[in-house]
Amino acid sequence: AQTVTQSQPEMSVQEAETVTLSCTYDTSESDYYLFWYKQPPSRQMILVIRQEAYKQQNATENRFSVNFQKAAKSFSLKISDSQLGDAAMYFCAYRSLRSTGNQFYFGTGTSLTVIP
Amino acid sequence: NAGVTQTPKFRVLKTGQSMTLLCAQDMNHEYMYWYRQDPGMGLRLIHYSVGEGTTAKGEVPDGYNVSRLKKQNFLLGLESAAPSQTSVYFCASRRQISSYEQYFGPGTRLTVT
Numbered sequence: 001a002q003t004v005t006q007s008q009p010e011m012s013v014q015e016a017e018t019v020t021l022s023c024t025y026d027t028s029e030s031d032y033y034l035f036w037y038k039q040p041p042s043r044q045m046i047l048v049i050r051q052e053a054y055k056q057q058n059a060t061e062n063r064f065s066v067n068f069q070k071a072a073k074s075f076s077l078k079i080s081d082s083q084l085g086d087a088a089m090y091f092c093a094y095r096s097l098r099s100t101g102n103q104f105y106f107g108t109g110t111s112l113t114v115i116p
Numbered sequence: 117n118a119g120v121t122q123t124p125k126f127r128v129l130k131t132g133q134s135m136t137l138l139c140a141q142d143m144n145h146e147y148m149y150w151y152r153q154d155p156g157m158g159l160r161l162i163h164y165s166v167g168e169g170t171t172a173k174g175e176v177p178d179g180y181n182v183s184r185l186k187k188q189n190f191l192l193g194l195e196s197a198a199p200s201q202t203s204v205y206f207c208a209s210r211r212q213i214s215s216y217e218q219y220f221g222p223g224t225r226l227t228v229t
Contacts, residue, residue, distance in 0.1 A: 009156075035217055043204065045220035091158060102147070103174070104208075104218060106158040 002027045004094050006107035013082045014115050020067075021077045021110045023092030033095040034068065034075045039109075040088040048090070051075065079112075087114045118142055120221035122207050128227045129197045137192040137224050139207030145219070146212040148190040149174075150182060152203040153223070159206060165190055166212070197228045 003026045013019035025034070036048040051059045051068050058066050063083075067076045079086055092107040123138040139148065146167050151159040161174030165184040179201060181193045190209075194201060204225050208218035 004158075006158075037217075043223045045206065045208075047217040050217060103161060103164065104149075104159075106151075106160075108156055108158040 002029075002094050002096060002105045004092055004105050004107040006092055006110050008110045009108070010111045010113070012113040012115055013079070013086075015082055015084060017082055018078060018080045019082055019112065021079075021090055021092075021112070023075045023077070023107055025073050025075065025092075025094045025105075027073065027094065027096075029096060029098055031097050033097070034066075035093040035095065035104075036064070036066070036075075036077045037091045037093060037106075038086075038088045039091065040085075045091075049077065082114050084114050084116065087112055120207055120209055120219050122205075122221040122224050124224060125222065126225050128229065129194075130229055131198060133197050134193070134195050135197065135226075136194075137205055137207075137226075139190045139192070139209075139221055140188055141190075141207075141209040141219070142188060143209065143211075143219065144187070145209035146187070147210050147218075148184065149208045149218065150180070150190065150192045151206045151208065152176065152201075153206060154203050162192065162205075197226075199228045202226060202228045 005024045032053045034051045038046045038048045049061045063080045065078045089109045094105045120141045149164045150162040160176045163182040165171045168187040171182045183191045207221040210218045
């Protein structure tokens with residue numbers, strides 16, 4: 001089974017600054033998808049950004065961007081101009097394209113605090 | 117369009133009691149999933165279904181059963197609850213051919229005393 005590792009249990013950032021959350025994964029597959037989900041205190045899981053492994057270009061969504069390094073199996077999330085509403089738990093997820101049901105594998109999460 | 121809904125939102129059980137969590141989606145999604153979320157563990161897959169009438173085990177299936185009698189509903193059952201099953205349970209669904217993400221329900225917080 002694939003494993004997803006988030007080595008930073010907690011991170012903090014000053015409001016308006018930039019922060020990068022790390023994620024690495026282990027897989028023998030060549031094609032897959034990667035995601036970052038945000039979970040605010042409301043518990044609702046919200047998709048932040050996704051990346052297809054076959055695409056070399058890094059995905060961006062407004063203030064959120066990723067640094068996808070396929071050979072290194074690294075998928076970090078950069079949040080620019082951090083806002084108070086960005087405070088949440090962030091989960092990195094890997095989606096297999098081979099397993100029945102195309103299962104998702106989640107990391108253990110990084111808790112992001114935004115300091116006013 | 118309600119998306120993915122879960123019933124109930126909170127529940128407290130005593131050890132040995134049984135209960136069923138209901139997940140419903142109105143997006144005509146083929147795939148549905150049940151996860152549990154524990155502190156420091158992320159989300160772990162309990163069971164999933166790739167279509168009406170089908171179910172399969174995920175990473176942590178022991179102590180749980182599921183059924184998918186209707187395409188829009190995915191039920192998670194605990195026959196004899198144990199304190200180790202205290203967790204937050206999430207249901208998710210997605211289209212079979214979609215490259216996009218899963219759509220999550222709001223979660224159910226279950227406490228087993």
